[in-house]
Amino acid sequence: MSAESQPDVTDDIDFVAERDSEEFQELRKTHRSFVFPMAIFFLVWYFAYVLLADYFHDFMSIKVFGNINMGILLGLLQFVSTFVITALYVQFSNNKLDPKASKIRERLEKEGVN
Template identity: 60%
Template sequence: MSDHTSAGSRGAIDYVAVEESERFRTLRRTQRSFIFPLAAFFLIWYFAYVLLAAFAVDFMAQRVWGDITVGLLLGLGQFVTTFAITMAYVAFANRKIDPLATEIRQELERAEGDA
C-alpha cells in the first residue's frame, strides 16, 4: 500500500497550474470562440422553428410542392443544421483544438515520466 502512495506522489502533476497556464487558457478560449456562437445560433434557429410551429400555423402549413410544406422543410432543416454544425466542429477541432491539446497532454506525460 505504501508503494502505491509513493508512486502516486512521485509523478504528481500540478493540474491547477496547468489549468491556469496560458496555453490551456488559449485552448479553452479557442474552443469557446467556436462553440458559443454556434450554440447561440442553433438555439435561436430551434426556438424560431418551435415558435413558428406554435404561432404561425398557416405559414408553416403553406405547401411548397405537392405535400411538402414550409414546416416540413424547416423541420428537416433542423436535422441538416445539426449535422452541419457537427461536421464543422469536428473539422475545427481537428485543425485547431486537437493539436494544442495533444501538445499539452504530451508535455504532461513527459513531466510525469521525468518525475
C-alpha cells in the same frame, strides 16, 4: 489471481497550475470561440422553428412541393443543421483544438506524466 496495482499517474499533476497555464487557457478560449456562437445560433434557429410552428400556422402550412409544407421542410432542416454543425465542429476540433491539446499532452509526458 491478483492484479498488480499501478501507481496513480495523476498524483504528480498540479491540476490547478495546469488549469491556469497559458497553453490550457488558450485551448479553452479557442474551444469557446466556436462552441458558444454555434450554440447560440442553433438555439435561436430551434426556437424560431418552435415559435413559427406555434404562432404562424398559415406560414408553416404553405405548400412547397407536393404535400411538403414549410413546417415539414423547416423541421427537416433542423436535422440537417445538426449534422452540419457536427461536421463543422469535427473539422474545427481537428484543425484548431487537437494540435493545441497535443502540445499540452506532449509537454506533460515530457515532464514524466502519462
